[in-house]
Amino acid sequence: MYSSKITGLGSYVPDRVVTNEELSTLMETSDEWIQERTGIKERRWVDEGSGDTSATMGAKAAKIAIERAGLTKDDIDFIIFATLSPDMYFPGCGVQVQDILEMPTVGALDVRNQCSGFVYSMSIADQFIKTGMYKNILVIGSEYHSGGLDLTTRGRSVSVIFGDGAGAAVLSRSEDTTKGILSTHLHSEGKHAKELTVEGPSIAHWVPEILEENDPNDTSYYPYMNGTFVFKHAVLRFSQAIIEGLKTNNLEASDIGMLIPHQANLRISQFVQKKFGLNDDQVFNNIQKYGNTTAASIPIALTEAWEKGKIKDDDIVVLAAFGSGFTWGSVIIKW
Ligand code: UT7
Numbered sequence: 001m002y003s004s005k006i007t008g009l010g011s012y013v014p015d016r017v018v019t020n021e022e023l024s025t026l027m028e029t030s031d032e033w034i035q036e037r038t039g040i041k042e043r044r045w046v047d048e049g050s051g052d053t054s055a056t057m058g059a060k061a062a063k064i065a066i067e068r069a070g071l072t073k074d075d076i077d078f079i080i081f082a083t084l085s086p087d088m089y090f091p092g093c094g095v096q097v098q099d100i101l102e103m104p105t106v107g108a109l110d111v112r113n114q115c116s117g118f119v120y121s122m123s124i125a126d127q128f129i130k131t132g133m134y135k136n137i138l139v140i141g142s143e144y145h146s147g148g149l150d151l152t153t154r155g156r157s158v159s160v161i162f163g164d165g166a167g168a169a170v171l172s173r174s175e176d177t178t179k180g181i182l183s184t185h186l187h188s189e190g191k192h193a194k195e196l197t198v199e200g201p202s203i204a205h206w207v208p209e210i211l212e213e214n215d216p217n218d219t220s221y222y223p224y225m226n227g228t229f230v231f232k233h234a235v236l237r238f239s240q241a242i243i244e245g246l247k248t249n250n251l252e253a254s255d256i257g258m259l260i261p262h263q264a265n266l267r268i269s270q271f272v273q274k275k276f277g278l279n280d281d282q283v284f285n286n287i288q289k290y291g292n293t294t295a296a297s298i299p300i301a302l303t304e305a306w307e308k309g310k311i312k313d314d315d316i317v318v319l320a321a322f323g324s325g326f327t328w329g330s331v332i333i334k335w
Contacts, residue, residue, distance in 0.1 A: 001130055001131075001132075001177060002129060002130055002131075002132060002173045002174060002175060002177070003129075003130065003173075003174045003175075003176060003177040003178075003179060003180035003181065004125060004126045004129040004130060004137075004171045004172070004173065004174070004180050004181045005171065005172055005173075005174040005176075005179065005180035005181075006169050006170070006171060006172075006180075006333070006335075007068075007069035007070070007071070007136075007170050007171070007172040008064075008065040008066060008067070008068035008069025008070070008071070008168075008169065008170035009064075009065055009068060009167070009168070009169050009170075009299070009302060009303040009306050009307075010060075010061045010062065010063065010064025010065035010066075010067075010068060010167070010168045010169075010303060011061050011064070011165065011166065011167040011168070011296075011299060011300045011303040011304065012057050012060035012061040012064070012165065012166045012167075013044040013057075013163075013164070013165035013166075013290060013300065014044045014045060014046045014047060014050065014052050014057070014164055014165070015044070015047065015050075016044060016045050016046070016047040016050075017042050017043075017044060018042060018043050018044070018045045018146075018163075019031075019041070019042045020034045020035065020040070020041065020042065020160070023159070023160055026151045026152075027151060027152055027153045027155070027156045027159070027160075028153040028156065029153075029156050029160055034160050037265075037267070038160070038161055038265050038266060038267070038287070038292075039265065039266020039267065039269075039270075039285070039287055039288055040160065040161065040266070040287055040288060040291050040292075041288045041289065042288075042289060042291075043162070043163030043164075043289075043290055043291030044163050044164055044165055044290060044291075045145075045146035045163065045164050046144055046146055046147065046164050052144070052164070053087045053144055054083045054085050054086055054087055054093050054142045054143060054144045054166070055081075055086075055087045055093040055096035055097055055100065055142070056100065057142050057144070057164070057165065057166035058081060058083070058093055058097050058140040058141075058142035058166045058168065059096075059097045059100040059101055060166065061140060061142065061166040061167050061168040061299070061303075062097055062101065062138055062140050062168040063101065064168070065138070065168040065169055065170050065303075066101075066138065066170055068170075069136070069170040069172065071136060071170065071172075073101045073102065073103045073104075074103070074104060075135075075136050076103060076106060076136050076137070076138045076170070077106055077134035077135055077136055077137060078106055078107050078108075078109070078125070078128060078134045078137045078138070079094045079097060079098055079103070079106065079107070079108040079109065079137075079138045079140070080094065080108075080109050080110075080111060080121040080124055080125055080137060080138070080139045080140070081093045081094035081097060081108065081109070081110050081111065081121075081140045081142070082110075082111040082112075082113065082117025082118050082120065082121045082139075082140065082141045082142075082295035083110070083111075083112075083117065083141070083142050083143055083294075083295050083296075084112065084114045084117070084143065084198075084294055084295065084324070085143045085144045085145055085147075085148065085294075086110065087144075089201055091110075092108070092109075092110025093110060093140075093142065094108030094109055094110050094140075095108045097138075097140060109124070111124070111295075113188075113295070113323075113325065113327045114196075114294055114295065114323040114324035114325060114327065115262050115264060115292075115294050115295065115297070115321050115322060115323020115324065115327075116186075116262070116295075116321040116322065116323050116325065116327040116328055116329050117141055117294070117295030117321075117323075118139070118141040118167070118262075118295050118296070118297075118298045118299055118319070118321065119184070119186070119262075119298065119319055119320070119321040119329040119330065119331055120186060120327070120329060121139045121140075121141070121295075122139055122169070122171070122181065122184060122319065122331045123184035123186055123329065123331065125137040125139050125171045126171065126181045126184055126331075129171055129172070129173050132173075134173075135172065135173045136170055136171070136172045136173070137170070137171045137172075138168065138169075138170055139168065139169045139170075139171060139299075140166065140167070140168045140299075141166065141167050141168070141293075141294075141295035141296040141297070141298065141299045141300075142165070142166035142167075142295065142296050143162075143163075143164060143165065143166070143293050143294045143295055143296045144164050145162035145163065145164055145293075145294070146162070146163075146164050148198070148221070148222070148223070149162060149222065149223070150219065150222040150223075154219070155219075155222055155223075157225065157227055158222070158223045158224070158225050158227075160291075161265070161291055161292045162223075162291055162292050162293070162294070163290045163291030163292065163293045164293065165290055165293045165296045165300050166296050166299075166300070167296050167297075167298070167299020167300040167301075167302065167303050168299055169299055169302070178334065179314075179334045179335070180333065180334065181331060181332070181333050182248075182249050182332045182333065182334055183245060183248045183249060183331075183332050184329065184330070184331045184332075185241055185244045185245050185248070185329050185330045185331075186327075186328075186329040187237070187240075187241070187327065187328050187329060188325045188326060188327040188328070189325070189326045189327075190325065190326075192229075192233065192325070192326045193324075193325060193326075194224075195225070195226040195229050195230055195233075195324075195326070196223075196224070196225045196226070196230050196323065196324035196325075196326070197223070197224055197225075197324060198220075198221065198222065198223050198224070199220040199221075199224075200220040200221045201221070205220045205221070230326075231265065231267075231268065233322070233326055234264055234265075234268050234322045235268055235271045235272065235275075237322045237326065237328040238261060238268065238272050238320050238321075238322050238328070239272060239275055239276075240328075241320050241321075241322070241328050241329055241330035242259070242272070242276065242318060242320050242330055244330065245318060245320075245330040245331070245332040246318075246332070248332070249316075249332055251316060251332070253276040253277060253278060254277075255316050256276070256278060256282050256316050256317075256318050257282065257311065257312065257314075257315025257316045257317060257335070258282060258283075258284060258305060258310060258311050258315055258316075258317045258318070259272070259273070259276075259278060259282055259283045259284070259317075259318045259320065260284050260298055260301050260302050260305060260317065260318070260319050260320075261283070261285070261320050261321070262297050262298055262320065262321035262322060262323065263285060263286065263287035263290065263291075263292055263293065263297040263298075263300075263301060264287075264292055264297075264322065264323070265287070265292070266285060266287050266288065269283060269285050269287070272320075281310070284301055284302075284304070284305040284310060285301070286300070286301050286304055294323065298319050298321060302317075302319070311335055312335065313335060314334065314335060315334075315335040316332065316333070316334055316335075317332075317333040317334075317335050318330060318331070318332055318333075319331040319333070
């Protein structure tokens with residue numbers, strides 16, 4: 001058996017900064033409401049005409065991660081791409097990245113697990129590496145939310161939260177099984193699928209509706225979220241995923257060197273921090289600058305925490321996510 005080690009990290013966010021003030025010119029909202037309820041001050045949105053998409057942003061983040069791993073695109077054995085905002089209904093963004101980066105004909109897999117997408121992808125990559133099947137796997141989380149949000153007051157409870165961006169990691173085979181990914185933990189509860197969803201495009205909300213006259217009251221193409229319901233489940237499931245990961249490895253909360261929670265809402269991260277008695281140096285948040293970037297939030301935050309020197313050799317790093325599905329999970333790493 002081998003162990004999977006993160007050997008490279010990279011991120012990319014669009015240049016365009018969208019402040020809460022700017023949003024308040026589009027819909028009835030305010031900087032005060034957004035900051036108080038979510039912690040978000042600004043987010044990045046793709047600039048029209050920039051050519052940025054989930055696939056291209058993912059490719060930019062991936063290029064950095066591959067370089068930092070000291071590898072070339074030809075060393076990558078497998079691509080995993082997590083997104084809820086793919087460029088196309090099909091095929092997935094993984095093959096697009098392969099094309100953009102001119103990679104060889106290795107396998108490419110898209111993961112549709114929303115905010116938990118990166119955690120799921122890391123777990124999949126870990127299984128392939130541990131068993132010896134692959135040596136270097138590129139894992140990407142990337143989202144282009146802004147093109148699909150309801151920017152009227154009707155959609156404000158969701159639209160103010162989401163941001164665009166991408167993060168990537170290279171996982172590589174290591175013979176030192178005392179370090180790297182120690183364990184991963186995945187869960188889902190499909191009965192809550194409709195509490196956080198975009199129904200269209202789908203077979204039910206696709207050809208028939210597109211062919212019909214565009215109905216301004218049709219919200220099936222916009223994200224819907226039962227916010228308070230999701231919030232309550234988030235705080236519970238985040239905590240459970242972390243406890244499960246710690247217990248599996250005989251660790252205590254005090255052993256955590258760095259917790260990178262999916263950046264869903266600063267209040268959720270603060271709740272989790274308090275519950276586990278973690279100090280500010282043990283948790284990394286950057287939702288204030290980027291909003292909720294769904295599958296990209298953990299790799300963007302992990303990259304930034306690492307770039308700032310906040311993750312040190314031998315640290316226990318915990319990644320935890322919760323989101324639509326519902327899906328949730330954690331990754332426990334010894335750096
Ligand atoms: O990333 C995947 C997982 N996602 C999450 O975990 C997110 C979980 N949920 C949340 O983060 C929060 O529920 C939200 C940030 C989405 C909403 O915050 P909330 O404190 O739950 O607010 P609410 O939905 O209960 O709305 C409170 C009030 C309502 O007005 P009334 O009915 O009290 O008059 C809303 O209409 O705030 C109103 N409101 C807004 N006001 C100004 C909702 N959105 C806005 C807005 N600006 N953007």
